[in-house]
Amino acid sequence: xxxxxxxxxxxxxxLVAKGKSMVSEEIHLNHHLEERGIEAIETxxxxxxxxxxxxxPSHLIIPAIHKNKSQIAALFEEDAGRPFEPETKVLAAYxxxxxxxxxxxxxxxxxxxxxxxxxxxSITLVSNEGNGRMVSTLPKVxxxxxxxxxxxxxxxxxxxxxxMLARSxxxxxxxxxxxxxxxxxxxxxxxxxxxLHVIILDNGRSNQLGDPIFQEVLNxxxxxxxxxxxxxxxHVGGHTYGTVYSGPIGAVLTPLLQQDMKEAGTLAYAxxxxxxxxEACPVKIPLHDMLVHLRHRKVKMKLTSLPERIAFxxxxxxxxxxxxxxxxxxxAYYAQLPLVREGKIKSGPPPLSGWTQSRFMPMLPKRSxxxxxxxxxxxxxxxxxxxxxxxxxxxxxxx
Amino acid sequence: xxxxxxxxxxxxxMQNIARRLGRSEPLREAPARMxxxxxxxxxxRKLHGDELVEEFxxxxxxxxxxxxxxxxxxxxxxxxxxxxEICKEHGIERAARWDHPELNKLGxxxxxxxxxxxxxxxxxxxxxxxxxxxxxxxPDSSGAAGNWARRSALLRAAETCRLGIxxxxxxxxxxxxxxxxxxxxxxxxxxxxxxxxLAVFRADQLVTRMGEAFERFKAAHPTLESMPSSLNLITGxxxxxxxxxxxxIGIHGPGKVYAVIIRP
Ligand code: SF4
Numbered sequence: 036x037x038x039x040x041x042x043x044x045x046x047x048x049x050l051v052a053k054g055k056s057m058v059s060e061e062i063h064l065n066h067h068l069e070e071r072g073i074e075a076i077e078t079x080x081x082x083x084x085x086x087x088x089x090x091x092p093s094h095l096i097i098p099a100i101h102k103n104k105s106q107i108a109a110l111f112e113e114d115a116g117r118p119f120e121p122e123t124k125v126l127a128a129y130x131x132x133x134x135x136x137x138x139x140x141x142x143x144x145x146x147x148x149x150x151x152x153x154x155x156x157s158i159t160l161v162s163n164e165g166n167g168r169m170v171s172t173l174p175k176v177x178x179x180x181x182x183x184x185x186x187x188x189x190x191x192x193x194x195x196x197x198x199m200l201a202r203s204x205x206x207x208x209x210x211x212x213x214x215x216x217x218x219x220x221x222x223x224x225x226x227x228x229x230x231l232h233v234i235i236l237d238n239g240r241s242n243q244l245g246d247p248i249f250q251e252v253l254n255x256x257x258x259x260x261x262x263x264x265x266x267x268x269x270h271v272g273g274h275t276y277g278t279v280y281s282g283p284i285g286a287v288l289t290p291l292l293q294q295d296m297k298e299a300g301t302l303a304y305a306x307x308x309x310x311x312x313x314e315a316c317p318v319k320i321p322l323h324d325m326l327v328h329l330r331h332r333k334v335k336m337k338l339t340s341l342p343e344r345i346a347f348x349x350x351x352x353x354x355x356x357x358x359x360x361x362x363x364x365x366x367a368y369y370a371q372l373p374l375v376r377e378g379k380i381k382s383g384p385p386p387l388s389g390w391t392q393s394r395f396m397p398m399l400p401k402r403s404x405x406x407x408x409x410x411x412x413x414x415x416x417x418x419x420x421x422x423x424x425x426x427x428x429x430x431x432x433x434x
Numbered sequence: 435x436x437x438x439x440x441x442x443x444x445x446x447x448m449q450n451i452a453r454r455l456g457r458s459e460p461l462r463e464a465p466a467r468m469x470x471x472x473x474x475x476x477x478x479r480k481l482h483g484d485e486l487v488e489e490f491x492x493x494x495x496x497x498x499x500x501x502x503x504x505x506x507x508x509x510x511x512x513x514x515x516x517x518x519e520i521c522k523e524h525g526i527e528r529a530a531r532w533d534h535p536e537l538n539k540l541g542x543x544x545x546x547x548x549x550x551x552x553x554x555x556x557x558x559x560x561x562x563x564x565x566x567x568x569x570x571x572x573p574d575s576s577g578a579a580g581n582w583a584r585r586s587a588l589l590r591a592a593e594t595c596r597l598g599i600x601x602x603x604x605x606x607x608x609x610x611x612x613x614x615x616x617x618x619x620x621x622x623x624x625x626x627x628x629x630x631x632l633a634v635f636r637a638d639q640l641v642t643r644m645g646e647a648f649e650r651f652k653a654a655h656p657t658l659e660s661m662p663s664s665l666n667l668i669t670g671x672x673x674x675x676x677x678x679x680x681x682x683i684g685i686h687g688p689g690k691v692y693a694v695i696i697r698p
Contacts, residue, residue, distance in 0.1 A: 038442075080685055081676035097676060104678055127674065127682040134686065139582040139593065153464075155658060157665075165626060165672040165687030172622045172664075173589075175581075183447075188464065190648040191471030197644065198472075198609075205675070208493065209609040209644075212687065213667035218439070221663050223618045225556060225588055231439075235447070244454035 036062055038234050039145075039178060040071065046176055048073055048142035054160065054167040055079040056147030057095065057257065058180045058236055060279045061292070064145075075145070076137045078166040080130050087114055093273030093281065095259035096204050101272055134166070144170030144228065148181035149257075150196055151233075154189045157217040158233060161200065161210040168212050177219070177228035183235050184253040196256055203258035203317040239292035248328050252287055254318040259284075261312035261322060267305050276302060283312035283322045287329065296333050303329035364403045371399055472645060479642060486607045486640040487695055493610030497670030498683065499691040506636075509696050513634060514545030520692060521551050521597060524630060528566065530554040530592045531599035533619030537634065542599065553599075554591050556621040561587035566594065589623060598628035598688065602668075603654070604647040605633075605640045605693075611669040612693075613647040615654065617662035625668060631688035633668075636696045 043051070051068060053059065053075055065086075068075045077086045081098035085091065087110040092098030099107075104121035111119045111129055119125055138144075146167055150159040158179050160167040171177050187193050193215075201210045220227030243249045262268045262282030273281035278289045278299065286306060290299040303326045312322040333339060334347075353359045374380045379395040382388060390396070448460040471477070481489055491501040504512045521529065529546060531537055533555045543553040554564040561567045567587050582590065600620070602612035612633050616622045625631055641647055644667070655661045672687030683689040 078686075079676070080674045084676065097679060099676055100679065102678075104680075107677060123677045123680045123682050126677055127685055131685055138686075139585075140580070142581065155661060163672070164674045164676075164685040166685075168622070168626050168666070169686055172626060188467070189470065190652065191645060194643070194645040194648060195472055207669075209611055209667065209669040211669050211671070211673055213669075215665040215667075216663060217658075217661050217665075218663050221617060224616075224621075224663060225558065225586065225618075226621050226623045227616075227663055237447070237450075241450050241454050244451060245456060 036064065036067055038232075039064070039180070040067070042176065042178060042232055043068070043071075043073055043143060046142055048176075050137065050141045051075040051143045051145050052137050052141035052170045052174060053077050053082075054144070054146035054162065054170045055082055055098075056145065056180055057092075057279060058147050058182050058238075059145065060091070061238055062180075062236070064180075076134075076141070078134050078137060078170060079162070080127070080134075080164055080166075083130060083134060084110060087111070091274070091279070094262060095257055095280070095282070095284075101274070135169075138166075138169040138173050141170070141174040143176045143178055144172075144174035145178050145180070146170055148179050148185050148233075149200065150193055151181055151186045152188075152190060152193055152215070153186050155217055157215050159193060159197070160214045160216070161197070161212065163205070163207075163211045165212050168214050171214060171216060172227055175228055176230045177216075177232070179231070179233045181233060181235050183237050183240050184255075199317045200256050200258050203256075203260040203315070239294060242294065243291055249287075249291055249325060251320050252284075252291060252325065254320055255284055255288070256318060257284075258317060260315040260317065264311040264315040266307060266309065266311065271305070276305065278302070283326070284320075287320075287322055287325045290329060296329075296336055297338050300329060300333045300338060303333065361405075364399075364405070368399050368401055472643070476643070477645065481607055481642045483637075486642065487637055487697070489607040489642075490605055490610055490640055490693075490695070493608070494670070494691075494693050497610060497691070499610070499670055499693060502692070502694045504694060504696055506696055506698050510540050513540055513694055514542055516692070516694065517542055517546060517597070517599070517632060518549055518551075520630060520632060520690075521546065521549060524596065524690065526551065526596040526630065528552045528554065528564075528591075528595040529597035529599060530556065530595040530624045530628060532601055532621065532624055533557040533560070534601040536601050537599060540634070554588070554595055556588070556592075556619050556624055558588065561591040564591065566591035592621070592623045593627050595627070596629045597632060598624040598626070598630070599632045599634070600625050602633050602635050602639065604650050605635055605695075606642075606644050606647050606667075607640050608643050609669055611644065611647075611667050613651070614666040614668065615651060615662045616664040616666055622664050622666065625666065626687050628688050629684065630690040630692070631668070631671075632692045632694065634694040634696070637698070640695075 051073060065075045077083045084099040084102060084107055094100045107126055108119040108121040111126060146160055148158045149161045160171060187196055197213060201207045219231040220229055240253060243253055261284050265283050268282040276285050278285055280288050283306060286302040289302055290296055293299050306326050308323050308326060310323040353363050371380060374383060375398045378398055380391060380398060381395055383391045452460045494501055502516055529551060531553055546553050552564045552566055554560050554566055600614060603615045604613040606613060614625060651665055671683045671689045671691045672685050674682050674685040
C-alpha cells in the first residue's frame with residue numbers, strides 16, 4: 036500500500052483507472068486512495084456497476100451478478116442525470132463511452148495479474164472486455180499488484196493455465212484478450228506505459244507454504260468454477276460470505292489468509308461438504324477436505340461454543356460405548372414422552388425448539404432398529420424361503 | 435533495449451519462503467521438475483495446411499468473426515475491396531493500421547482514400563501523413579485531468595479511428611487467436627481503440643496451439659532484452675457478460691472482427 040502511494044505521489048496522481056484486481060480489494064486499496072483524494076475508477080463493467088452502487092463483488096468472474104438491468108439503469112441514471120432503458124446494449128454503450136474517457140485521462144493504470152512468468156519476468160492479464168489492455172496501454176504509469184502465488188515457471192506452463200482458466204471460468208476456449216507484458220514501453224514504441232511497477236503481495240500466502248494440508252490452496256487460478264457448482268453459494272450468493280473471496284475457495288482462503296479462525300473460520304461451516312467444488316476445480320484443490328480440516332482446527336482451538344463442545348463430547352462418549360449407547364436410546368424414548376402429541380413432537384424445548392418451529396419430528400419408537408435386528412433377519416430369511424412378498428411390499432410391522 | 439529495473443525487499447521475501455519450506459536459505463537454482471507444459475496427447479496433435487485454415491475459421495466464426503480467404507495473386511485487390519466494404523457497412527471514415535511491410539505492400543491507404551477514408555499508419559509522423567494531426571481531441575475530456583490532450587498526436591488520432599488493421603505475427607487455430615508481437619510500428623493501440631478490427635495474415639503463419647505461438651515468439655526474440663514489451667493474444671471480439679450474464683459485444687475493444695487469410 037505504501038509503495039503504491041509513493042508511486043502515486045511521485046506522479047501527483049489524481050485519477051487511477053483500475054483493471055480487475057481481487058488483490059487490491061484484499062488490501063482495500065480504493066478506500067485508501069479515496070482517503071487521499073485520489074479517484075480510483077473500476078473499469079471492468081461489473082466492477083464499475085458495483086462502484087456506482089457502492090457494493091462489493093458477489094462473484095469472482097461476474098462481480099455484479101446480483102444486479103438486474105433495471106437496477107443498473109437506475110444507477111447509470113443517477114450518474115448521468117438522464118434516464119436509461121434497461122437494455123443491455125444501451126447500458127453497455129454508456130459504460131463504454133464513459134469508461135473510455137477514464138482510460139484516456141488516468142494518471143495511473145492499476146491491474147492485478149492473472150499469471151506471472153518467471154523465466155521472462157512477464158505479467159499476464161486476461162480480460163474479455165479489453166479493459167485490462169486499456170489500463171496497461173494508455174496511462175503513462177502501469178502498476179501491477181500480484182499475489183505471490185501467481186507465478187508459473189515458463190511460457191510452456193503459461194499455455195496450460197491460460198487454457199484451463201478460460202475453459203473453467205466461462206467455458207470459452209480462450210479469454211478474448213491475453214496480454215503478456217514484459218517491462219514498460221521500449222525505445223521505438225509509440226504507445227505503452229513509460230513506467231511499469233510490479234508489487235508482489237504476500238498477505239498471508241506464505242503462511243500456507245510447507246503446510247501439508249493447505250499449501251495446495253495456493254494453486255488456485257481464481258476461475259470461480261467452484262462457486263458456480265456450490266449448492267450453498269448458489270443459494271446464499273456471494274455477499275453472505277462477507278469477504279473478498281466467496282464460495283468454497285473463499286471459505287477456505289479467507290480464514291487462512293487472515294489467520295483468523297474465530298470470525299472467518301465460521302465460513303468453513305458454509306458448506307454441505309458435497310465435494311462438488313473439488314470435482315469442478317481444474318487444479319483439483321481438495322476444498323471439501325480442507326473445510327473439514329478447518330473445522331477441526333477451529334474445534335482444537337476451542338473456538339466452538341461451550342454447549343456445542345459438551346454436546347459433542349458426550350456424543351462421542353455415548354457412541355463409543357455399546358452399553359451407554361443402549362442406555363441412551365432407551366432413555367430417550369421415555370424422555371420424549373411428555374413432548375409427544377399424536378405420535379409427533381410438535382414443539383421441543385431449546386435447542387430443539389428452533390428445529391420444530393417449522394416442522395414436526397416423529398416420535399422415537401419404543402424399540403430401536405438395533406433391538407429389532409435379530410427379528411428382522413429372521414423375517415428376511417423366512418421371506419426368502421417363501422418367495423418374494425407380492426409386489427415387493429412388506430407387511431407393516433406392528434409396534 | 436529496456437533499461438534494467440530495480441527490486442526492493444527481495445532478501446526478506448525469499449528468506450521467508452525458504453524458512454516456511456524448511457530450507458536454511460533460498461534455492462540458488464530452479465528445482466527440477468517432472469512435468470512441464472501441456473500433456474503429450476495435446477502437444478502431439480498437429481494440424482497441417484488446409485486443416486489449420488479450416489480450424490481457425492470455424493473457431494473464429496463461432497466467436498462472431500468473419501473470415502475471407504484470398505489467393506496470394508489477388509490479395510491486394512480483394513483485400514482493398516474488403517476493407518472498403520467494411521468501412522461502408524459501419525460508416526467508418528478513419529482507419530489506423532500497423533506500419534508493417536506486408537500491409538504497406540497491399541496499398542490499402544490508396545484504395546481507402548478513393549472512398550475518402552483517411553488511413554493512419556502507426557509511425558511517429560503518422561498523424562501528419564494521414565492529415566489527422568489535429569483530429570485527436572477527445573470530445574468528452576471535460577474537466578478531467580487533461581492528460582489526453584497532452585499525449586502524442588498519433589495516439590490521439592488513433593483514438594478517433596474506427597477500424598484497426600493489423601498483420602498478426604502468428605495465428606492459433608485451435609482457439610482462433612491472433613498473436614500480436616507489439617512493438618515499434620506494430621502498435622498496441624491499433625488493435626484496441628477501434629470499433630472494428632481487420633487482421634490479415636498468410637496461411638503459413640497458422641499454428642495449431644498456443645505453445646507453438648510462444649515458441650515462435652521466443653525464437654524471434656531470443657534474449658530478454660529483445661523481447662517486445664507486449665505480446666497480445668486476441669480471441670474474437672471484446673465482450674462482456676457482466677449485465678445479467680447477457681452477452682454484449684464490443685464493450686471496450688473492437689466488437690467487429692475480420693480475418694483475412696492469404697493462401698498461396
Ligand atoms: S479453488 Fe479451484 S475451482 Fe475454485 S476458483 Fe480456485 S481454481 Fe477455480
